[in-house]
Amino acid sequence: MSLFYAFLAIIKRDLLLAVRRRTEIANPLLFFILVITLFPLGIGAQPHLLQAIAPGIIWVSALLAAMLSLDSLFRSDFDDGSLEQILLSPYPTSILVLAKIIAHWLVTGLPLLIVAPLLAVFLGMPTQSLGVLLLTLLLGTPVLSLIGAIGVALTVGLRRGGMILSLLVLPLYVPVLIFAGNAVEMAGSGLPVDAQINILISMLCLSLVLAPWPTAAALKMSVN
Amino acid sequence: MFLIPNAVVRFFHRMASPPHFYAFTDKVMPWLIIIFVLLTGFGLYGGLYLAPADYQQGDSYRIIYIHVPSAWMSLFIYMVMAISGAIGLVWRIKLAEIVAISSAPIGASFTFIALFTGSLWGKPMWGTWWVWDARLTSELILLFLYLGVIGLYGAIDDKRVASKAVAILALVGVVNIPIIHYSVEWWNTLHQGPTVTKMDKPSIHISMLIPLLLMALSFKFYYLIALIQRIRIELLQRERNAQWVKTKVLEQN
Amino acid sequence: MKNNIISRLQGQDLSCVRDDRILFEALNFELNVGQVLLLEGENGSGKTSLLRILCGFREPDAGQVLWCDNAINDSQYYDDMAYVGHLDGVKKELTVLENLKVSLALGQSGHYSIPQALAKVQLTNFDDALVQSLSAGQKRRLSLARLLITKKTLWILDEPFTSLDKQGISLIESLMTEHCKAGGMIILTSHHDIALPNVDVQRILLS
Numbered sequence: 001m002s003l004f005y006a007f008l009a010i011i012k013r014d015l016l017l018a019v020r021r022r023t024e025i026a027n028p029l030l031f032f033i034l035v036i037t038l039f040p041l042g043i044g045a046q047p048h049l050l051q052a053i054a055p056g057i058i059w060v061s062a063l064l065a066a067m068l069s070l071d072s073l074f075r076s077d078f079d080d081g082s083l084e085q086i087l088l089s090p091y092p093t094s095i096l097v098l099a100k101i102i103a104h105w106l107v108t109g110l111p112l113l114i115v116a117p118l119l120a121v122f123l124g125m126p127t128q129s130l131g132v133l134l135l136t137l138l139l140g141t142p143v144l145s146l147i148g149a150i151g152v153a154l155t156v157g158l159r160r161g162g163m164i165l166s167l168l169v170l171p172l173y174v175p176v177l178i179f180a181g182n183a184v185e186m187a188g189s190g191l192p193v194d195a196q197i198n199i200l201i202s203m204l205c206l207s208l209v210l211a212p213w214p215t216a217a218a219l220k221m222s223v224n
Numbered sequence: 225m226f227l228i229p230n231a232v233v234r235f236f237h238r239m240a241s242p243p244h245f246y247a248f249t250d251k252v253m254p255w256l257i258i259i260f261v262l263l264t265g266f267g268l269y270g271g272l273y274l275a276p277a278d279y280q281q282g283d284s285y286r287i288i289y290i291h292v293p294s295a296w297m298s299l300f301i302y303m304v305m306a307i308s309g310a311i312g313l314v315w316r317i318k319l320a321e322i323v324a325i326s327s328a329p330i331g332a333s334f335t336f337i338a339l340f341t342g343s344l345w346g347k348p349m350w351g352t353w354w355v356w357d358a359r360l361t362s363e364l365i366l367l368f369l370y371l372g373v374i375g376l377y378g379a380i381d382d383k384r385v386a387s388k389a390v391a392i393l394a395l396v397g398v399v400n401i402p403i404i405h406y407s408v409e410w411w412n413t414l415h416q417g418p419t420v421t422k423m424d425k426p427s428i429h430i431s432m433l434i435p436l437l438l439m440a441l442s443f444k445f446y447y448l449i450a451l452i453q454r455i456r457i458e459l460l461q462r463e464r465n466a467q468w469v470k471t472k473v474l475e476q477n
Numbered sequence: 478m479k480n481n482i483i484s485r486l487q488g489q490d491l492s493c494v495r496d497d498r499i500l501f502e503a504l505n506f507e508l509n510v511g512q513v514l515l516l517e518g519e520n521g522s523g524k525t526s527l528l529r530i531l532c533g534f535r536e537p538d539a540g541q542v543l544w545c546d547n548a549i550n551d552s553q554y555y556d557d558m559a560y561v562g563h564l565d566g567v568k569k570e571l572t573v574l575e576n577l578k579v580s581l582a583l584g585q586s587g588h589y590s591i592p593q594a595l596a597k598v599q600l601t602n603f604d605d606a607l608v609q610s611l612s613a614g615q616k617r618r619l620s621l622a623r624l625l626i627t628k629k630t631l632w633i634l635d636e637p638f639t640s641l642d643k644q645g646i647s648l649i650e651s652l653m654t655e656h657c658k659a660g661g662m663i664i665l666t667s668h669h670d671i672a673l674p675n676v677d678v679q680r681i682l683l684s
Contacts, residue, residue: 002585009582013571020570081564085623088532089583090555096583150396154376154389164375168393171368172400175407182414203403210399214392217313221388223534316536384536465497 006091007099014103017076028069028108029115035061036119047124054123055133055184062112062137063173066144067166069108073100073149074156074219083156084223094212097219101149101212109141125188132187132197136180139200146211147172153218176203240319242459243468249452256449263442270435284348291341293440294334295359297447298366299401301331305373306398309391319455321387322462324394325377326454330447332370339363358412362405369397383462483545484557484630485509486531486662490540493526500526501683504540508664510630511657513676516666518683524666525563527683528635531664532560544631556585559629561637565620569609573600573619576608580623587628588659594625597652613640621649624656632656634665647672 018024039057040050077083077100086096116137120130151169155161183196238244271289278285305327312321342360343353354360373390380386463469485507492502500523508514516524529535531542533549544554567576577591595601598618608616617640624632632653638646650672653663657676665671671678 006582009579013568013575013579016575017568017570076568079564080568081562081566082568084532084534084560084562084564085566085580085583087534088555088558088560090553090585091583150392154393155379157385158379161379164372164379167368167375168372171365171372171404172396174365175400175403178407178411182411214396218389218392220534221385221392224382224385224529465494 003091003095006089007095010086010096010099011103011106014100015106018103018107024069024072025107025111028065029111031068032061032065032112033115033119035064036122040123051124051126051188054120054125055129055181055188057123058116058119058133059136059140059177059181059184062141063144063170063177065112066109066141066148067169067173069104070145070148070152070165070169071162072108073104073145073152075152078156078222083219087220087223093216093219097149097153097215098208098212101145101215104149105142105145109145112141113137125184128190129184129187132193133184135197136183136200139197139204140176140180143176143200143203143207144173146207149215150211150218153215153222155222156219157222157224176200179203240317242319242463242466245319246456246459246468246472249456253449253452256445256452260442260445260449263438263445267435267438267442270431270438275432275435276429281349284345287341287345289435289439291338291345292436293443294338294341295363296440297443298331298335298338298363300444301327301334301447302366302369302394302398302401305331305390306394309394312387313391313395318462321384321391322455322458323451325373325387325390326451326458327447328370328373328377328390330450330454332367332374334443334447335363335367335370339367356412358409361412362408365404365408366401369401373397483510484660484662485543485545486631486664487543487546488531488540489543491527491530491537491542492539493523493530493535494538495523495526502539504681506679506681508631508662508679510660510662511677512662513653513657513671513673513678514662514664515671515678515680516664516683517680522683524683525635528560528562528633528664528666531633532558557629558631558633559584559624559627560633560635561620561624562635565616566623567608567616567619570607572605572607573611574604576619577622577626581626584627584629587626589625591626594622597625598622599648614642614645617641618645618648621652625652630661632661632663632665634663636666636668638667638669638671 036057039053043049074083077086086100087093089096113134116133117130120133125133148169151165151172152161154168155165158164179196179199183193183200186193186196239248267289272286275286277283305324308320308327309324311317312324339360342363346355346357346360347353373393376393377386377390380389460469460472487508488504488506491504493500504527506514516527518524526535530537531549533542533554542549544557547554568579571579573595574591577594581591589597592601592604595604598621600615600618600622603611603615608619611619617637621637637649641649646669653665653671654673654676656663657673
């Protein structure tokens, strides 16, 4: 019970911090919107072309936005010593780390869902695929946060961790990109997407269970 | 552990000590090189000279004697890396950590060779250097995974910490490799329809198979030789303050 | 503080190597209830490294640390120890009270309630102040208040007197004395000489 209390305390603390900092919520969101605006400018505004590649664009941008927001997951805790205190707590680090990841997703991942319909309209996506797009974002972005947490935990102690982080994390994002992007595309042509959604659900379950362990181990290694 | 005979446990225990490992590999190395040269010689002779040309692809198929063993090695070495990394994490055996990180550049090279030869082979087969074929794509992602491991190791100054980081990353990678592999395969069948797979003939002729297996074995020995050399250098570097390194250096001068 | 087991911290044969330099080698010590262990030495002599080994952040290059005769990674160690390092471990965007509540949630509640602990460290009217508005000395006292609200036998303190004035130092000293009298134990590093009357102080000089 007291573990649950500690879990909630961490979530509450991180949400409170996010509210006091604010820009942390806005930055990935703005990035997400900006990248998507760049595509029509770069490849020309032909509606058919944009419509065809819209699922891919949205998902690749979500991937990049998720990756950019990762740095804030442990950075400030590492810098001010709060991370040491979390690691020294008698409660299992993996559970406390999971709380941090959940809070981080609520702050950086969930807002992507809110702007996604707007961007879908920008790119002329068919309306029937909008629901599937939101569903894949809802299932997929937590996986990105969970896998990404491993990468940041490994690199948080480094002065220049940014580039190496993308090298560590992006290859692991490939399955999410494939299934989520494909589900949205299929939904656009009115095909069933049960298989892809089920696979995304199982990826989410798998990463919820597995990812906090290496993250906790990597954090212990990073504070050394 | 009770399933493993005592002598084997003792052997591994001794091997985990750097001076013993160093002395032991000194003795084994010439034999490994002889076996490697023989295997490669027979393999290439069988593959490039004895084996008949393919009725469709002519002689260009012969690149499989490099391509296929390299692709096998790229996965095999990642497994070795993850397993030895796990051993290093759990039992704190320094040598296992060193095996893990020393394997990474060799594995990355094999992955690169597999990609490069695959692309060379693709030119006559598909008429283009690169096709987003499932095998090549997963191989490319595997290369990124290797580069991540090497980059992470290089970025962390304290090498003991870096070895731990590499072990964690390799384990995460090894869980993901099958998922990545199957998702890429699935993606490929959806987007491209049936493509030409390279090994689609179910029965490969015995005169082609034997050289292929010989080459695969010779690549394993090459890996072993390269790995041991890298481990020896890494050991000397890490243990440069230890007495046995000093006596070793004095002996050689 | 368990009644059936007598708390004891032992370092056996500890050594630490950093960048080819041996910081310390074959270091042995034993710390019992009511005792203070003071680590002395110049900058870079390995004081902080030793503390981080005792926290379990760093692995010793040889030797082991035992808490109640168990290795620190598989014992109740983290139930019983608290660490205040160079970094305060408090969030500057949160108020004093919010910070302490998080610390309390991460451990078990101890002798003092949050208001009592704040009174002890003379931060009574600061509970709603954001930590970023506090002075360095006040932040230091806040991070020490954390020790009071949770139930910990062993305190590990890295330079606890930095940025404290005379009054602050004697305040911390009296808290430390009180903690030892109540059956606690303390390991600390310090540049200042500490005045702890009637407390058994061991010293280790690292050079």
